[in-house]
Amino acid sequence: MIAFESVTVRYDMVTALSDLTEDIGSGEWVGLIGPNGAGKTTLLRAVARLLPHEGEIRVDGVAVSSLSPKRLARLVAYVPQQPELPPDMTVGQYVLLGRTPHIAYFGFETGEDRSVCGELLGSLDLATMAERRLSTLSGGELQRLVLARALAQQAPVLLLDEPTSALDLGRRVEALELVDALRRERGLTVLSALHDLTLAGQFADRLILLGEGRAVSTGKPDEVLTEESLGRHFGASVRVMRSDVGDLIVIPQRVR
Amino acid sequence: MSTTLPRHEDAPVKARAVREEQLPALRPVSARGPVAVALGALLGAVLLGISMGPADLSFSAALRVLLSHVPLLHFHSGVSRIDSDILWQIRLPRVVLGGLVGAMLAGGGAAFQGVFRNPLADPYLLGVAAGAGLGATAVIVAGPRLTQLLPLAAFAGAVGAVTLTYVVGATVGRQGATVSIVLAGVAVAALLTAIQTFLQQQHAQDLQSVYAWILGSLTVSSWSDVVLILPYVAVSAAVLLAHRRLLDVLRVGEDEADSLGVRSSRVRITIVAAATLGTAAAVAVSGLIGFVGIIVPHTVRLTTNASYRVVVPVSMIGGAAFLILADVAARTVLAPSEIPIGVVTAFVGAPFFLFVLRSRRVGRST
Ligand SMILES: Nc1ncnc2c1ncn2[C@@H]1O[C@H](COP(=O)(O)OP(=O)(O)O)[C@@H](O)[C@H]1O
Numbered sequence: 266m267i268a269f270e271s272v273t274v275r276y277d278m279v280t281a282l283s284d285l286t287e288d289i290g291s292g293e294w295v296g297l298i299g300p301n302g303a304g305k306t307t308l309l310r311a312v313a314r315l316l317p318h319e320g321e322i323r324v325d326g327v328a329v330s331s332l333s334p335k336r337l338a339r340l341v342a343y344v345p346q347q348p349e350l351p352p353d354m355t356v357g358q359y360v361l362l363g364r365t366p367h368i369a370y371f372g373f374e375t376g377e378d379r380s381v382c383g384e385l386l387g388s389l390d391l392a393t394m395a396e397r398r399l400s401t402l403s404g405g406e407l408q409r410l411v412l413a414r415a416l417a418q419q420a421p422v423l424l425l426d427e428p429t430s431a432l433d434l435g436r437r438v439e440a441l442e443l444v445d446a447l448r449r450e451r452g453l454t455v456l457s458a459l460h461d462l463t464l465a466g467q468f469a470d471r472l473i474l475l476g477e478g479r480a481v482s483t484g485k486p487d488e489v490l491t492e493e494s495l496g497r498h499f500g501a502s503v504r505v506m507r508s509d510v511g512d513l514i515v516i517p518q519r520v521r
Numbered sequence: 522m523s524t525t526l527p528r529h530e531d532a533p534v535k536a537r538a539v540r541e542e543q544l545p546a547l548r549p550v551s552a553r554g555p556v557a558v559a560l561g562a563l564l565g566a567v568l569l570g571i572s573m574g575p576a577d578l579s580f581s582a583a584l585r586v587l588l589s590h591v592p593l594l595h596f597h598s599g600v601s602r603i604d605s606d607i608l609w610q611i612r613l614p615r616v617v618l619g620g621l622v623g624a625m626l627a628g629g630g631a632a633f634q635g636v637f638r639n640p641l642a643d644p645y646l647l648g649v650a651a652g653a654g655l656g657a658t659a660v661i662v663a664g665p666r667l668t669q670l671l672p673l674a675a676f677a678g679a680v681g682a683v684t685l686t687y688v689v690g691a692t693v694g695r696q697g698a699t700v701s702i703v704l705a706g707v708a709v710a711a712l713l714t715a716i717q718t719f720l721q722q723q724h725a726q727d728l729q730s731v732y733a734w735i736l737g738s739l740t741v742s743s744w745s746d747v748v749l750i751l752p753y754v755a756v757s758a759a760v761l762l763a764h765r766r767l768l769d770v771l772r773v774g775e776d777e778a779d780s781l782g783v784r785s786s787r788v789r790i791t792i793v794a795a796a797t798l799g800t801a802a803a804v805a806v807s808g809l810i811g812f813v814g815i816i817v818p819h820t821v822r823l824t825t826n827a828s829y830r831v832v833v834p835v836s837m838i839g840g841a842a843f844l845i846l847a848d849v850a851a852r853t854v855l856a857p858s859e860i861p862i863g864v865v866t867a868f869v870g871a872p873f874f875l876f877v878l879r880s881r882r883v884g885r886s887t
């Protein structure tokens with residue numbers, strides 16, 4: 266569904282991503298992990314074409330650089346790490362923004378757009394909040410709202426940049442369970458940067474470990490989440506253990 | 522599990538009704554209510570504007586004169602010829618001009634605030650005021666023979682200044698990045714104001730005229746001024762209104778707007794160009810009337826749902842009403858002499874703005 270072919274992204278000085286080649290299958294959830302500055306955000310932004318890249322990124326077989334912004338937005342929905350949330354915008358108005366790629370330049374949303382958004386609000390448990398201003402919502406509600414806006418794009422690919430970093434523990438699991446349920450229900454392909462390595466191992470089908478702009482390790486969680494590899498690339502000593510239900514648990518170790 | 526449900530004819534209908542109740546479509550965004558209120562205010566302002574003045578004319582006389590000018594109606598006002606002329610040739614053009622200028626400043630302010638995502642942005646942000654001020658000053662100090670050229674010079678100065686801002690902003694920063702554009706606007710405005718001040722100091726005898734122009738006035742307005750700016754204001758207003766949905770998309774910032782399939786830097790340039798053209802035309806005939814572009818859109822924002830789909834049209838109508846009323850105050854408070862309308866808008870506008878802010882905060886905490 267998403268194919269990277271020798272993708273390199275440079276900022277003025279730094280090369281933030283170099284020579285990445287990777288294939289992400291339809292319906293797969295791939296987690297991007299790696300230390301701060303490894304290039305996770307850069308990779309996601311390149312797919313959404315918010316940054317120019319060298320090499321080729323294809324979504325559904327088409328190079329993103331050849332698509333109009335509107336067609337790309339119908340294929341790829343991007344949720345930044347810290348979405349802009351205008352405090353006096355209403356929940357209903359915000360979700361409707363997700364319909365933008367389906368509306369003509371001078372056009373306005375139709376009844377169908379509104380019912381798509383209404384149903385999304387319903388299925389994300391926000392139905393009663395349509396008239397509330399964003400400033401009155403809790404962190405968990407905002408997180409679901411941002412997801413609702415992305416889903417309103419009805420794009421087959423969902424890019425999430427550290428979707429849980431602003432949430433408490435319970436809300437984190439809840440948010441990722443929701444993403445998992447939605448991707449199964451809608452057949453979405455999910456590429457997400459994940460901060461919490463334990464959660465990354467629990468939810469992603471496959472992980473890509475980035476280190477200084479390179480994919481240093483890819484594969485199933487138990488292939489990537491190894492003490493040796495994490496220790497090397499995160500610059501810290503970690504223990505990887507298995508819980509009694511078989512999940513991998515990643516724990517940092519204090520130097521004593 | 523074992524119980525079978527009775528198969529009523531209406532069972533599927535019922536099921537659908539329940540489902541619709543659970544997941545209602547969003548309500549359509551509508552500006553109708555606020556627009557109606559604003560239109561009411563505008564109508565009141567127009568009637569007040571044409572009936573107030575040295576020659577006392579009643580509301581109904583004013584209304585009758587208006588009706589008598591509606592083509593094909595063949596309505597006879599019964600108002601004396603002189604009164605009718607005062608109304609039609611002196612007061613009405615002034616009211617209409619005030620309305621156009623007010624609509625443009627307020628609509629342009631709303632658009633600039635949206636494009637730059639800055640609540641303190643106003644139509645003068647990118648150098649319109651400084652450029653117009655320089656153009657007007659240049660004509661005034663050049664002597665009375667060129668007075669005819671004043672609107673043109675102010676207009677050209679305003680448009681030239683914003684163009685310069687964009688060129689400078691694009692060369693110093695990333696193409697179309699708002700921060701560098703705004704900074705370039707500050708620099709250009711400072712430069713042009715410096716030149717304007719220099720010219721003004723070199724021609725101290727013209728200080729009063731320059732100053733009067735800068736404070737803004739609708740004193741010498743005629744139908745020809747209305748005709749002069751109408752095309753610009755109409756085109757500008759139409760473009761801004763047509764972009765009211767996209768202005769809402771820009772509220773989530775460049776990146777997210779782009780990821781939603783909008784070419785945000787193009788949309789931004791289009792809106793800035795339209796707002797600049799209209800504001801430059803307004804400033805060319807009225808001088809630098811301040812505050813309107815900030816007060817009116819904010820008042821609308823604080824009293825409605827803050828969507829640009831409401832803020833843009835309602836600011837335009839409300840801005841027209843506001844400036845017509847400000848002009849009524851400007852010419853009646855110290856009659857027979859006039860206060861500059863820019864002083865009135867600042868004097869009336871600032872406390873009103875505070876009042877709205879305050880009442881909103883109280884409303885919120887309850
Ligand atoms: N706008 C930018 N300009 C220059 N360098 C940047 C910019 N954004 C990110 N970088 C650099 O690119 C590298 C990758 O950053 P990023 O993709 O944000 O990492 P991550 O999301 O994995 O923490 C870092 O070295 C960072 O400093």
Ligand SMILES: [Mg+2]
Binds near residue numbers: 306
């Ligand atoms: Mg990041």
